[in-house]
Amino acid sequence: MSSDVIIVGAGAAGTSAAAQLRARRPLVLDVGYRPEPSSLSGNLFDLRRHGGAPMLFEELIGSKFESLHNVFHAYLTPKLKAPRMQFVTRGAAALSPVCTDGFEPAMSFAAGGLANAWGAGLYRFTAQELAGFPIGLDDLEPYYDALTAKIGISGADDDLAPFFGPARGLQPPVALDASAQALLRRYRRRRAAMNGAGLYVGRPRLGVLTHEHEGRPAYGYDALEFFRPGNPAVYTPAQTLDEMIAQQQIEYLRGVLVERFAESDGGVLVFARDVATGERRAFACRRLVLAAGTLNTAKIALRSRDDTASRLPLLDNPLTHIPLLDPWRIGAALDPDVYPAAALNAVYAPDACAPPIQMTLFSITGALRSDYLFEFPLAVRGAVAAAKYLTPALMLLHLIYPDAPSAGNYLRLTPENELEIRYAARPRGALERRMLALFRRLGYAGAMRLCRYLPPGSSYHYAGSLPMTATGTEPYTTDRNGRLAGTRGVFVADAAAFSALPSKNHSFTMMANAMRIADHAGRTLA
Amino acid sequence: MHIATPTGARAAGLSQRDPYRLRAEANQLHRALFGGDAPTDVQAQYEGAIAGHALAGFPSADLSPLIERGVDVEALEIALRRINPVNALTQRVHVLCYLVEARPEYFDRFMAERASFARGLVTLALHSLRSAHKLVKGRWLIRIHHVV
Numbered sequence: 001m002s003s004d005v006i007i008v009g010a011g012a013a014g015t016s017a018a019a020q021l022r023a024r025r026p027l028v029l030d031v032g033y034r035p036e037p038s039s040l041s042g043n044l045f046d047l048r049r050h051g052g053a054p055m056l057f058e059e060l061i062g063s064k065f066e067s068l069h070n071v072f073h074a075y076l077t078p079k080l081k082a083p084r085m086q087f088v089t090r091g092a093a094a095l096s097p098v099c100t101d102g103f104e105p106a107m108s109f110a111a112g113g114l115a116n117a118w119g120a121g122l123y124r125f126t127a128q129e130l131a132g133f134p135i136g137l138d139d140l141e142p143y144y145d146a147l148t149a150k151i152g153i154s155g156a157d158d159d160l161a162p163f164f165g166p167a168r169g170l171q172p173p174v175a176l177d178a179s180a181q182a183l184l185r186r187y188r189r190r191r192a193a194m195n196g197a198g199l200y201v202g203r204p205r206l207g208v209l210t211h212e213h214e215g216r217p218a219y220g221y222d223a224l225e226f227f228r229p230g231n232p233a234v235y236t237p238a239q240t241l242d243e244m245i246a247q248q249q250i251e252y253l254r255g256v257l258v259e260r261f262a263e264s265d266g267g268v269l270v271f272a273r274d275v276a277t278g279e280r281r282a283f284a285c286r287r288l289v290l291a292a293g294t295l296n297t298a299k300i301a302l303r304s305r306d307d308t309a310s311r312l313p314l315l316d317n318p319l320t321h322i323p324l325l326d327p328w329r330i331g332a333a334l335d336p337d338v339y340p341a342a343a344l345n346a347v348y349a350p351d352a353c354a355p356p357i358q359m360t361l362f363s364i365t366g367a368l369r370s371d372y373l374f375e376f377p378l379a380v381r382g383a384v385a386a387a388k389y390l391t392p393a394l395m396l397l398h399l400i401y402p403d404a405p406s407a408g409n410y411l412r413l414t415p416e417n418e419l420e421i422r423y424a425a426r427p428r429g430a431l432e433r434r435m436l437a438l439f440r441r442l443g444y445a446g447a448m449r450l451c452r453y454l455p456p457g458s459s460y461h462y463a464g465s466l467p468m469t470a471t472g473t474e475p476y477t478t479d480r481n482g483r484l485a486g487t488r489g490v491f492v493a494d495a496a497a498f499s500a501l502p503s504k505n506h507s508f509t510m511m512a513n514a515m516r517i518a519d520h521a522g523r524t525l526a
Numbered sequence: 527m528h529i530a531t532p533t534g535a536r537a538a539g540l541s542q543r544d545p546y547r548l549r550a551e552a553n554q555l556h557r558a559l560f561g562g563d564a565p566t567d568v569q570a571q572y573e574g575a576i577a578g579h580a581l582a583g584f585p586s587a588d589l590s591p592l593i594e595r596g597v598d599v600e601a602l603e604i605a606l607r608r609i610n611p612v613n614a615l616t617q618r619v620h621v622l623c624y625l626v627e628a629r630p631e632y633f634d635r636f637m638a639e640r641a642s643f644a645r646g647l648v649t650l651a652l653h654s655l656r657s658a659h660k661l662v663k664g665r666w667l668i669r670i671h672h673v674v
Contacts, residue, residue: 045637051630057571060628065575071620072579331646334637369636370624374611379604379660380559380619382653388638389646 003027003251004525006270006285007518008258008300011113013494014291015237015244016147016511017518022249024522027283028241031095031109031275032254035087035116035229044223044366045336059083059227060368067368074104075455078367079117079341082227088116095257095275096296099414100421103316104457107295111254112238114293114460115507119225119341120207120234121360122153122508124165128355132404132500134470134480135513143512145169151235152213153205159195160202163347163356171210173203174219177335179363179395180343182326186442198350199438204342204360205508207235221337226366237511256281260304261288261490268489287489287521291514294496295411295419298465301476301484301492302413311410312476314423315403315464315501320432321452322397323375324361324444329393340366343395348435357431357503360398364391375450395444397435400459401428402503411465423456461506463495482517489524493517548573551593555622558599560635568625575621581614587673589615598663602673605664609674 005026007018018028039055040047047056061067062083069081079085092107108114124144127137147153148169157167176184187194187201194201209218219233232239244250258272268288272281290297298312342360349356364372369387376386403409408424429448436446465476472479475486482491493514495506552572556564564572585606593599599615606613626632638646668674 048628049630049633049637049639057628061571061624065571065578065621068575068579068621068624071617071624072581328643330650331638331641331643333641334639368624368627370620370627373623374607374616374620378653378657379600380623381600382650382657384559384623384635385649385653387636389650392638 002284004285005287005289005521006268006283007289007291007493008270009113009290009292009296009494010111010237010241010252011108011291011293011494012115012237012507012511013293013514014289015112015240016514017289017291017493018244018250019240020515020518021289021522022244024525025249025251026289027251027253027285029253029256029258029270029272029283030111031091031257032111032252033087033090033109034111035084038084038228038230040224040228042222043336044227045334062086070371075458076106077117077458078371079226080106084227084229085117087229088114091275096299097418098295098421099418100423100457102425102456103421103423104455105295105421105462106457106460107293109257110238111241112236115237116229118236118507119360120236121342121505122147122151122205122207123358123504124205125502125504125506125509126163126165129500129502129504134468134499135516139516140509140512143515144508146515147508147511150214150240151207152209152211152216154208154210155205156203158202159191159200160345160347163200163349163358164205164345170205171213174206174208174210174339175221175337176343177338177363177365178332179326179329179335179392180361182329183344183361183395183442183444190442193441194438197438197441198348200347200349201344201361204345206339206342208339209233209235219339221339223336223338223340223366225339225341258292258300260300262304263487263489268487285489286525287491289491289493289518289521290484290496291493293494294462294465295421297492297494297496298411299413299419301466303417308413308415310476311412312465313405313467314409314411314421314462315405315498316409316423316456317403317459317461317501317503318401318426318428318456319454319459320399320401320428321454322399322432322435322446323450324395324397324439324446325390326393326395326444328443331389332392334392335363335365338363338365346397348431348438355402355502357402358400358505359435360400362396362398364394364396397439399431399435400461400503400505401426401431403464403501405464405467421457425453425456428453461495461501463498463501463506466492466496467499468497469499481520482513491517491521543577545573545577547590547594548576551576551590551618552622554593554596555599555619556626559619559622560626560632564622564626565629568622568629571625572622575625576618581617582610582612584610584613585674587671589618589673592671592673593618597667597671598660601660601664602667603664604657604661605668606673608661
């Protein structure tokens with residue numbers, strides 16, 4: 001089978017690259033798991049109150065008790081462990097085994113990738129955040145604008161605009177629940193003091209529609225995000241993928257796991273296997289775009305050279321969860337009409353030189369209360385009461401650390417075809433203490449002993465294994481256009497090509513960069 | 527976060543537990559935590575969930591006889607949780623909580639549909655005192671029953 005362009009992977013980067021190259025009808029090779037249909041319809045809390053869905057138990061808990069995952073196994077985010085979201089990480093352990101100690105990766109072989117379970121946060125990098133890259137804001141802005149127009153992004157031109165980029169093209173922001181409204185009110189009353197201390201609070205930039213857009217409805221505040229995939233009002237790359245398949249703009253081959261490539265005269269051979277039958281398959285192309293996710297793209301690059309010695313850098317955003325309590329909201333009523341995945345953002349930027357630290361503030365309404373029941377230091381009946389009366393008063397501050405290459409953080413291909421991942425957890429505490437002090441000034445109680453330092457890998461923001469450099473000539477680097485060193489026609493379009501990882505959700509930049517790299521790859525064919 | 531690490535032979539044996547004992551266990555736990563017997567389908571779900579997973583290897587003592595005898599599981603659980611959050615009793619209780627939370631008849635145990643600051647504050651204050659008492663009692667139960 002021969003194509004001009006083959007794209008490996010159909011997650012956020014792969015679909016963005018494919019969309020940019022659709023005039024060439026690229027071949028997209030993907031494993032491509034899909035969700036089982038969900039019967040959930042209507043507001044989550046109405047369903048739970050009245051038991052209105054015939055399969056409610058199966059959808060909330062699962063016929064195989066999928067939602068109980070964290071009781072018996074290492075932590076998975078509530079979204080990824082929900083029964084109908086299992087397809088997102090299905091098969092990962094078998095398709096791409098990992099040996100690691102302390103790094104807890106998530107990989108997706110689903111059509112649309114890990115983004116099927118994302119919170120739809122879409123943030124532009126600033127010029128400061130791109131400082132370590134061989135590209136600048138001018139290189140990405142046209143693609144940011146195109147994505148904004150295509151996806152439909154809601155947000156505001158507020159105190160976070162200097163950190164999130166221009167607000168042009170945004171839909172009005174998603175409605176806030178009572179907790180978030182209270183926080184924002186208090187912040188605004190003390191804005192000058194908070195800004196003086198380096199704290200800025202505002203609305204997130206979300207791929208969640210507040211107005212109808214290109215045939216997709218506005219979000220209905222049904223609070224089902226933790227349980228039901230595929231809400232058309234919440235953008236996921238799977239929507240773009242399905243659109244391109246329906247309009248025959250791409251050739252999409254499902255059930256195929258790409259393992260390695262080899263360049264030949266004038267082209268690239270791509271070697272894969274059928275995941276169902278194990279049959280080996282080969283494809284030929286003139287340009288290969290790798291977008292299988294950082295971990296698997298790096299694995300393909302290493303395997304293509306039979307290299308079990310080299311260590312490739314690995315970047316991740318260490319995460320801390322900081323519970324914040326608004327004592328005045330103890331006993332507040334349930335707020336059922338919410339978008340549960342992100343309420344507000346905060347940025348800590350005490351001076352112009354230090355890189356800003358981005359945080360997300362979540363109300364914890366959307367998940368099952370049992371997910372965090374035993375975080376309360378109470379006997380079980382007390383914990384259930386705390387879940388009832390404290391949850392409306394709690395917000396979770398999700399703090400994202402930046403990352404830079406470090407010798408102790410790497411991945412390597414083993415002779416057994418596993419990915420060995422080493423990532424040293426770093427000491428934390430100073431930033432958390434500072435945030436608790438700042439939010440205390442806004443009336444929120446919190447304690448260091450309640451902070452949760454999530455294990456490395458929990459952000460799912462992996463990056464930097466095949467970094468863009470100015471020259472792109474060192475082995476396992478890419479040039480500013482994503483071309484893999486030592487190759488003529490192989491490009492890296494996902495976050496493996498990132499040169500650095502700031503404190504920010506990297507999805508939007510990964511998508512914009514994938515479009516940019518795809519554009520370049522297409523031009524090299526002319 | 528601690529990760530469940532069930533140990534060898536005991537872990538293997540746990541998955542073949544007697545379904546009648548598991549259903550009786552569900553009832554005992556439900557009586558202690560929510561009052562009354564567990565609904566029949568919750569008993570069956572509990573059996574399925576526990577039988578299908580390996581419980582943590584801590585504590586090494588078999589807790590089933592204690593649960594069957596009606597020992598204050600709430601006290602035992604919070605005391606064990608303080609020693610190791612990943613323990614076989616907390617796991618059992620956690621499973622039951624998930625199963626009942628998904629049911630409409632338990633909705634108002636987990637969700638406050640009407641605002642009441644005073645009720646919330648008083649309830650939490652009383653439960654804080656109650657939990658302190660349960661913790662002390664639980665530590666005593668661990669000692670006298672040689673649980674750890």
